Structure formats: C-alpha cells, structure tokens
Amino acid sequence: MQRITVVGMGADGWEGLAMESRRLVREAEVVMGGKRHLETVPWAWWQVRVEWPHPLDEVLPALLDEHEGKRVVVLSSGDPLVAGIGTTLVRMLGAEYVEIVPTVSSEALARARMHWSYEETSLVSLVGRDVRQLVPHLAPGRRLVVLSNDGGTPSSVAALLVAQGYGDTRMTVLGDLGGLTESRADATAASWNVRVASELNVVCLDCVADASRRSAMSSVPGLPDSAFGEGGAVVPRDVRTAALARLAPAAGDLLWGLGPGAASVAIEWVRAEPLASGVVVEPDRAGLVRTKESAADLGVPELRVVEGTLPEALDALAAPDAVFLGARGSDTALVEAAWSVLRPGGRLVVHAVTLDDEAALIDRFRKHGGELVRIAVDAVFSGGGSIAWKPSRPVMQWSAVR
Numbered sequence: 001m002q003r004i005t006v007v008g009m010g011a012d013g014w015e016g017l018a019m020e021s022r023r024l025v026r027e028a029e030v031v032m033g034g035k036r037h038l039e040t041v042p043w044a045w046w047q048v049r050v051e052w053p054h055p056l057d058e059v060l061p062a063l064l065d066e067h068e069g070k071r072v073v074v075l076s077s078g079d080p081l082v083a084g085i086g087t088t089l090v091r092m093l094g095a096e097y098v099e100i101v102p103t104v105s106s107e108a109l110a111r112a113r114m115h116w117s118y119e120e121t122s123l124v125s126l127v128g129r130d131v132r133q134l135v136p137h138l139a140p141g142r143r144l145v146v147l148s149n150d151g152g153t154p155s156s157v158a159a160l161l162v163a164q165g166y167g168d169t170r171m172t173v174l175g176d177l178g179g180l181t182e183s184r185a186d187a188t189a190a191s192w193n194v195r196v197a198s199e200l201n202v203v204c205l206d207c208v209a210d211a212s213r214r215s216a217m218s219s220v221p222g223l224p225d226s227a228f229g230e231g232g233a234v235v236p237r238d239v240r241t242a243a244l245a246r247l248a249p250a251a252g253d254l255l256w257g258l259g260p261g262a263a264s265v266a267i268e269w270v271r272a273e274p275l276a277s278g279v280v281v282e283p284d285r286a287g288l289v290r291t292k293e294s295a296a297d298l299g300v301p302e303l304r305v306v307e308g309t310l311p312e313a314l315d316a317l318a319a320p321d322a323v324f325l326g327a328r329g330s331d332t333a334l335v336e337a338a339w340s341v342l343r344p345g346g347r348l349v350v351h352a353v354t355l356d357d358e359a360a361l362i363d364r365f366r367k368h369g370g371e372l373v374r375i376a377v378d379a380v381f382s383g384g385g386s387i388a389w390k391p392s393r394p395v396m397q398w399s400a401v402r
Helices: 019-026 035-040 056-066 085-093 106-114 131-137 153-163 237-247 262-272 285-297 312-316 332-341 355-368
Strands: 004-009 030-033 048-051 072-077 098-101 121-125 143-147 170-175 183-188 201-206 254-258 277-282 304-307 322-325 347-352 371-375 378-383 386-391 395-401
Touching: 004 019, 004 085, 019 072, 019 098, 030 035, 035 048, 035 072, 056 085, 072 085, 085 098, 106 143, 106 170, 106 201, 121 131, 131 143, 131 153, 131 285, 153 170, 153 201, 237 262, 237 322, 237 347, 237 371, 237 395, 254 262, 254 332, 262 277, 262 285, 262 322, 277 285, 285 304, 304 312, 312 332, 322 332, 332 347, 332 355, 347 355, 355 371, 355 395
Parallel strands: 004 072, 004 098, 030 048, 030 072, 121 143, 254 277, 254 322, 277 304, 322 347
Antiparallel strands: 143 201, 170 183, 170 201, 347 395, 371 395, 378 386
16 A cells, blocks of 8 residues: 655745645656645646545545556645544555655644634634534633534524523634635624625634523532433433543543433533543434434534334444443343443443342342442422422432443
C-alpha cells in the first residue's frame, strides 16, 4: 500500500502554502480534493486531478485503489485532523500510511481574531452533524469556536441558542478566514438576521444565559426526569445517577441500554463521555422514535437506537463494555446473556423493583459477586399548609465487574 500525503490549505489557497507543501503538491502524480482547493493549484500536465464525489465515504476506498502505486496528495482545509479528510484516511489506512502536513487551522485563526486563548476556549465541530450536538457544550460564560457545516449553520445555531435560553449570547461569524474575502459579522443570537453566511465560516460564541435560566444543563449525570420528555419510562434521577457511577462511562466504551428506562441512562452515558458510544434496544417503533428525539434534543443524536425484542436483538450488536438492564432482574436468561458477552473489565448494572426481581438479583449476587444495594429516596411534598416526606418506590441495584 502506498503512502498518502495530506496537505492542509487555508482560504488563501495556493498562495498561502509553505514552500515544502507546494513541493509536495507539484511532485504528486495524483492530486485529490474539493473543487475549491483544486482550482487554486496551478495546472500541471503530468498530474491527474480528482475532485471529491459525493458521498465521499462510499467511494473513497475505490478511488485510492484506482491510483495504487502512484504519488498521491490529498488537499484538505487547514488542519486535516480537525474535522477533515486526514482523520478519515488515518482510520481507513492506518497512521503509518498517511503523512499529515497541516497549515494554520481555522480554529487558531478564529481565536486570533477574537483574542481568545486556547485555555479558555472549546472547539465544537458541526461539520456533517446535527446542530443540536452543540447543546451539551452550552454554559454561561463559556467561549466556543464552532466549525460550521455550511452557510446556513450560523442561523441554525442562533435559533438553537434562543430555544435553549441563550438568546443574549454574543455571536461572531468569521467567513473565509485568512483569505482575501475574509468577513466578520457580530450580533446576539436573538438579533441574528443573516440568513446565509459564507460557505466557509466559523461561529464564535461568548455564551450568555437568559436571566430566567438558572444554570447550564450539566454533562454530569443526574438530569431532571422531565428533561427526557413525556411518554417513556425514565429511571428516577437519583437512582440513575447511582447506576451511571457504577457503569463508569469511559472513552471508547460501548454501552447496551436494555429494558425500561434504559434510554435515559444511555443518553446520560454519552453526554458524560462524548468519546463513548451507546445503543438502546426499543421494543416498538414508538419507543424508537421517542428515544431518538430525546437523544437529539439533549445533544447526543449519535446515540444508536434499534427496534427489536430481547434477547434476540442482542445477536446483531457489538460486544459491550457496559450493560444497563432496567427492571428485568427476574429474566435470568437475559441477565446471564448480558453478563456472558461483556468484555473483560465490563460493567453490568441491573435494577429490580418487584420481590421476584429482587430474589433473582440476590441469586446473581451470590453467583457472580459484585455490589448489591437498595435505593430508597424520600422527597418533600407540600399539602394542607405543611410539608412532609413522600417515600419513593425502592429500587434494588446489582452491579458487578466481569
């Protein structure tokens, strides 16, 4: 397999490339990239120019195979490893077959224009993604550099901010950074009226919450039950937090969410660790749609939701690092199936609310060990001019590490 060179290019195109980057492009036999990048490179009779087709992911392997054995240079925007083709190629071919030659990234240029330090700024990419993935990053006083998908992204971001209670957020949209046509537009999210910005733009957000908003919706587990909408089962807030503490979300880990209330646990799993992934099995179409909508509204539309019955649906899923099983403790076959497929070091959490389920979990505890707790939460309610404690239904929770 030949080595692919990926050269980063700014909005100033060929003129802005360093001498070494120009040399690499000139000496290539095949130059691949988007139309905008290719048009800035001087014509060379010995080169084949390949403009990216759409969708690219489906045809990229065949394109590379077609030019096997030739010196191939791929043109990318800025830093090829920031929401760029460089990441795709490294994953596809392996790091040893890809050379990355970056130029100044749009993030660095944006921070320079805004005079924001790296330490006080967070980067969010919306390239090819749902704008609602911005939600978990919103917090009063936070500064965000958002990589836009296209010219309509700033308007979508402004609408989202207003809906989330951040209408006073100061927005700066920087177009064609580093190019001759560089532009800047400033407004609050609530007053944003630029329908379409430059196709190449970065949105800088200085987050300001509305006076009526108490705080950010934290990524720390423990969202209010009402955050998940209506109609579906939700594991109660305090019990859910205890479950997630034992499931221990970690980068690269996969969670199976099974049984009643599993969607609420899986959503918080992904919110707590963006590099983790989750899949929820819903028994019917209505549950599937409801869970997808809830996940998207809470900023994690990437959560996978499948329709199927248990345990049959598990056969098609990749082996998990953690499994949450809600209120199915007496289903011994399902519990054992979940336990048997866990990766080494995998975590299992199972809830029980009936005596039959509790008895079954006690048997699992005796067989596999782990931790067995019973959680009962009392909450204050008011009535008749006084307040009193109202007990909730106790939940037995068994957790174990394989």
